[in-house]
Amino acid sequence: MKLPEKVTIKEVGPRDGLQNEPHQVGTENKVAWINRLSDSGLSYIEVTSLVHPKWIPQLADAVEVLSSIDRKPGITYAALVPNMHGLRRALEGNVDEVSVFMSASESHNRNNINKSISDTLPVLKEVVTEAKAAGKTVRGYLSTVIACPYEGAVPAEQVKEISTRLFDMGIDELSLGETIGVAVPTEVERLLEQLLSEFSEERIAMHFHDTRGTALANISKALEMGIRTFDSALGGLGGCPYAKGASGNVATEDLVYMLEAMGIKTGVRLEGLIEAGELMESILGKPLNSRQMELYRKVERG
Ligand code: MG
Numbered sequence: 001m002k003l004p005e006k007v008t009i010k011e012v013g014p015r016d017g018l019q020n021e022p023h024q025v026g027t028e029n030k031v032a033w034i035n036r037l038s039d040s041g042l043s044y045i046e047v048t049s050l051v052h053p054k055w056i057p058q059l060a061d062a063v064e065v066l067s068s069i070d071r072k073p074g075i076t077y078a079a080l081v082p083n084m085h086g087l088r089r090a091l092e093g094n095v096d097e098v099s100v101f102m103s104a105s106e107s108h109n110r111n112n113i114n115k116s117i118s119d120t121l122p123v124l125k126e127v128v129t130e131a132k133a134a135g136k137t138v139r140g141y142l143s144t145v146i147a148c149p150y151e152g153a154v155p156a157e158q159v160k161e162i163s164t165r166l167f168d169m170g171i172d173e174l175s176l177g178e179t180i181g182v183a184v185p186t187e188v189e190r191l192l193e194q195l196l197s198e199f200s201e202e203r204i205a206m207h208f209h210d211t212r213g214t215a216l217a218n219i220s221k222a223l224e225m226g227i228r229t230f231d232s233a234l235g236g237l238g239g240c241p242y243a244k245g246a247s248g249n250v251a252t253e254d255l256v257y258m259l260e261a262m263g264i265k266t267g268v269r270l271e272g273l274i275e276a277g278e279l280m281e282s283i284l285g286k287p288l289n290s291r292q293m294e295l296y297r298k299v300e301r302g
Helices: 013-020 027-038 062-068 084-092 106-113 117-133 156-169 185-196 215-224 252-261 270-284 291-301
Strands: 008-011 044-049 076-080 097-103 137-143 173-178 204-208 229-232
Touching (some): 013 044, 027 270, 097 156, 117 156, 156 185, 173 185, 173 229, 185 215
Parallel strands (some): 044 076, 097 137
């Protein structure tokens, strides 16, 4: 197995994790948590989302969070942006990178964004163009790349077609989201064979959910195929509020453990993540759902 020397981990907990968290977290606690994440060696943190607070009340303080965190040099602080209004707010919060999002399947896109795929593309194009004009890099998220909660299997050709549209708009990187956490390595291989025939592996990231315990196996397959950027959330927080049963991003600390033990550098300190995890457990008043946090609790508390 040919492995990369290093991998970039993109921490999405403060956005993708919290947006699915029923316990309302105060602004000061979010800021303290993000600062703790910044101390762990992560080079990328998705801080918040500028969607309308009506949809995600948890992240209504997006601009305030962006303006209040300590910015460490070398870390990219990103935010999710659905439209031009969101982009203006993100720029007001001096975001480093803008993320746009849509789904590869029609019904998930309609349920998540309230628009058809063809009506979503021009909205995203305007955001990408304006964000680039403002000097920001742009990341595209594509959800349901393997399967859709409403339609079942999503053909890889369809994923490739929409990916082409997103790259044509000018996005710098595309994150492929396995939204419902059903994928297995053979499916990841089929998907990546399609996409890597068209796009460089340097511009593709993968976003796995661990709903059925297959996330690390899928990441291992993607690594083998040349992917070097992965999304994860501290403590396995998150999921998708609109996709039933879709719980849990792959946990950052479990991913860091695996990669470092494979000899792949992540730049992230496991102890730093555990510290950030402990803080989040005290804020949420519940244990976080990762193997590393579980082990830590057992060892610490006997
Ligand atoms: Mg996710």
